Amino acid sequence: MNILDSLVTQAATITAIRRDIHAHPELCFEEKRTADVIAARLTEWGIPIHRGLGTTGVVGIVKNGTSDRAVGLRADMDALPMQEFNTFAHASQHAGRMHACGHDGHVAMLLAAAQHFARQRNFDGTVYLIFQPAEEGGGGAREMIKDGLFEQFPMEAVFGMHNWPGGEVGKFAVSPGPVMASSNEFKIVIRGRGSHAALPHNGIDPVPIACQMVQAFQTIISRNKKPIDAGVVSVTMIHAGEATNVVPDSCELQGTVRTFTVEVLDMIEKRMQQIAQHICAAHDAECEFEFVRNYPPTINSAAEAEFARQVMASIVGEDNVLKQEPTMGAEDFAYMLQAKPGAYCFIANGDGSHREMGHGGGPCMLHNPSYDFNDELIPLGATYWVRLAEAWLARPAP
Incomplete structure (x- = not known):
């Protein structure tokens, strides 16, 4: 795998942030602490931010060069109203709330990419880092759009990513057309x-x-x-x-x-x-x-899905980029894809063997009280974000 060295070097720091967020889960539209953590890190790295879209949303703005072209990368950041069964050190400290879908990991992967962008801006244009609240039933993407996300931060396309348990680490999946249901x-x-x-x-x-x-x-x-x-x-x-x-x-x-x-x-x-x-x-x-x-259904635009597939293949090889099997689960990134071209992909989270002592007895599946995000994905997912943005801004304007 062609993972960026800088992302491997900073992995321990970003992992600590991820586990801190996991230990302090917040439900939809209540992600104030999570947003504060994100905003503090982006500011520390010299990335301008905008706060408040969709109540608690955070947008990081990374500019370089003179081009007015831009691309958006999105991570959701809310938790679920469920009790965690895990007892490891970073287990939820709040009864009845848990990061059981890996949104803490999604935030971590985008933060890792943000840190790399802050240090090495190998692109001409703007990368918008969209940290979105309330995916789990609140429609945070819709609310950010209502509050002017795409008017204040005009972008040519927007991309999203979700971890997917069960697949071998090092594999991605993306396809054109419907990938998640209404x-x-x-x-x-x-x-x-x-x-x-x-x-x-x-x-x-x-x-x-x-x-x-x-x-x-x-x-x-x-x-x-x-x-x-x-x-x-x-x-x-x-x-x-x-x-x-x-x-x-x-x-x-x-x-x-x-x-x-x-x-x-x-x-x-x-x-x-x-x-x-x-x-x-x-x-x-x-x-x-x-x-x-x-x-609504999450529908990937064909050109952007193929573009994402090519970026993935450059990182993990053609054989490790799978056809995305549509799922009847739902995702509010659908609203962003109604407004902009883009693609929503899956990154394999492994079989659960990454979990430390103290995890619950159940499988490491989404929305399961024994779930935990696989921190091994952080450098890989961040590499995808970096290479995607760099390649998008380097290609001719659509």
Whole structure:
């Protein structure tokens, strides 16, 4: 692997920063301490900063030469509302909060690149270092954009990266087109009429109505959607009743819908509402249907994905740059890719063998209470950021 020597030399320092952030996780839009740590380091290295976009966002501005060209590199920095099982020295010091998705590592890789840029500016133009809050459900990318991210810091393209457990360290993955799904939520309330459970004919039982509805939703996937299109409807919560001998008045269903295209999403939402309302009507029940669209699908632009692949290949070799398998997980970097060309890639986080004594008993997977970011990735990921920015600004303007 062609990792920059300066990034290997500074790895221990950046690792310490990463572990400090891991020990002090902050939830979406609450990342004040994390933002302070980032801002202090960038300022120490002589990089001008702008704070406050998306509430707690930090943007570092690294300029060199006379060109007005610019590229953006993004790292998310929020944690998850979950309890950590690890007991090593840098485990979370805050109950119910944990960096279980590796955003601490994403910050570290971009900080490592920032330190290199501050010392060796081998480019003509501007690199914007985007430290984004609230990826985990808050839509921090959307909020930074609303606050003027791309107006205040005009850039030709923007790139993102996420660690991916299970793959061998030293491998990347990137592909054009959809790589992560849209994230959407639904809530359906079936209003029947309560009765004694021994006399169900006196009421309108919402529970069997709900059961029919759950089964019918899957026909959308199997019979309304084209087989080659991807889509998921998952009912994940059903709430009804308070006693074994009472038919409840109502039943509530909640869940998620995931798709790679807006067209499939439009169809699923329409059919779900029709099915829910008509099944309720067939049983003389009333229906309240709510559908909330959260994150859009993350879609890499073809030219930028290919550009990223070439940069990766120059670092780890062609054989170690894999085709990115799309996942039904969601990512709010999608909003940035709606506004700008760019690509979102995966960097392999290993099989979990990097974890020190004191880790939890579970696998080192994303959103798992035994997860920990692999610090071996810091020089590699930072090398990718550096080489990507240098190569982008060295190529002819798009």
